[in-house]
Amino acid sequence: MYRVWNFINNYSLLLVAGALIALIWANFDTHAYHHFVEYPLWFNDWIGGDFTRWANNYGEGFEKFEVGDVTKVLSVHYLVNDILMAFFFAIAAKEVWEAVILKEGSLRGKKAATPLIATLGGMLGPIAIYVGLAALMGSATFDAISRGWAIPSATDIAFAYLVGRVVFGAGHPAVRFLLLLAIADDAAGLIILAIFYPSGDLAPAWLLVSLGSAVGVFVLFNWLPRMMDRGDQLRPMSSWVRKYLSFWPYLLAGCASWFGFQEAGLHPALGLLPIVPTIPHADRAFGIFSEAEQYLTDLLNQIEHMLKHPVEVVLFFFGLLNAGVEFSSIGTPTWLVLAGLMIGKPLGVTIFGWIAARPLGLGLPSGMRALDLVVVGCVAAIGFTVSLFIASVAFDGNVVLNGIHVQDAAKMGALFSFAAAAVSIVVGKLLRVEKQHG
Template identity: 60%
Template structure:
């Protein structure tokens, strides 16, 4: 777990610093802040946001916002995607087998609950048509911050912390699919995805499978060693650039563009768990590449906070309420209901030492959306009042931390970690005596 703690301490501190800087700047000098965000680095190139001059001429504008959200954030999603890939694809992956079924079903509840509350709320206030496209904003769970609060609420040794990590990474995996399918960034041109697939297949065959095939029967593995030492991750970076451009041209958010390259990279056959500390000792190219991205991603997240969290406090509106309702009400209820259904009705059970009431507390912790919620808000709505109001809801979801601590005290969740109470037929959400 130490790796996750380092992840929280380092990545989150810079992310929070960027977000707080943006909030202060946007509320003291909004004009200069928005000038920075939309500052144009160059115009008319092959990549960038589409820009219509009002006279029928469409070109692309490469702004600081595009640089951070569309280009650099691809490395952040690559790190998250790597953990998802290992958890799903490797034989002993964390999201494989019966052990992952209850967290996965609870994840479904953590998606369905927020969407239902958000859409019903938007309909109830008479703004369904305006707000409907933001339905995915409250489905997100911020892995780093949720883990931090989870440790405070449950204690480091509580099995609910591992359950939370499984749920959060599955949540992010579904979130990546939602971004790709439901939030296109322009006119869809899916034929370009063939270019991305071709780049992934080609780099896998030439720089992964072929050297290993040539090394059959050779203990010193000369070809694989040469490729590893001389070429390192460069072929995959080039293939990633091609894949990123293909996503951009396909109309799918290019921040997801590096994901097809991850399975092509040489990787260990063992998954030690999500952000496990043991991965530090893995010398396969996939893990080494993740380690080398650590420092750059810290600063990328600072830039993301700076570019996206700058909303004025006067921006609070209906979208703020709906996002918060989805996260603070829909998440806990959805996770508790579906998790209980999996554990009791389907008899899949819970990890030893975890009570059914812990599912509700865990749902409160998972209600911290922040990073991914901000990202989805930035693509769900065009720049303006509605987007700012939705972003404010994502920022205010930090309130789930306080709600989680109170719920943890009421249901004596931390006591469960100390006593290691075996999972049993506990029912309902009655606080422990």
């Protein structure tokens, strides 16, 4: 496998830095922290969150802003979570798209069957633990927290990959298995966000804007130039489009698609997903954020690498704006999220992975043991980024259980999932994982 690009290391450090600052700030001056998070940038009727909900989240002092008769507020939180995070999800979608569509894609054919089945277990296991334990706690508790069932189903692809390399060594086949599992998990997470966590009242007709944008930009700036260049090895039209128009048609289409998602009631952070498959791409990929991809000349890889530093900054602010939870918020949702990740993930990945490898006869990568599935499951229990994101959309900030804000308590569970890194190292030692460096 080619050396992982520095994006993962930078992304991890900046994201953690943002989260740590948020935790300290929120516990020393909660009032100032939340006013920073919800600070209004623009009162309008086009882009932003619902005004009433914003006023509730901002709390005391919102009336000092002279807003007039408006329905939406573009706050700092909305800017990062709903607009800028779209670029992060676009990068994740790019990796998923290449893994599925390319001839040698990592999620094509029999080689991906066992990781995909293990991924299914790694999502069903946490959901079953979370929902099952919530049901045992009574109807009042279940009704308050059941909407967060998807929070522990997530796997943080970058952190899991980094910890996997520490536990197994860079050359171990289990690292590749883990990467496939995390990519598939991300794909499933995007689908869950789109279907089960709409950001408002659904208006599906607006999705025609996103669909039209995707089809239009593909036909006019990808398919048509290639058709006009057929039989001409110099490819004059494609070269002209690439030289003079570059990524701009896709950015404009992305803006239209994003707006369509917002108006349709789906989470707008997913608004760039329909555009990603329309961008010209190479016929091969070197793996997630591989350094070797810098030398590919296709527009999709170039856009991804152009977004490297901006997305690192976005993820810092994502951590800063979403991880600010008071330690007094630890409660039932915290332990349910943590149980789903720390218990459900390893169980689900191990059981479903073993069924796929043995009874179904799909096998494991050469050099990987069945016991390694347990360790992979432990590593995959690091939820963090996507778990935090789902927690922020699953619960309204005003939902309270036993005097504790459910959203904050669930976020604390996502933060505590970092413990899975230490657990993975210990389990790896106990199960005698032999590191393979390469």
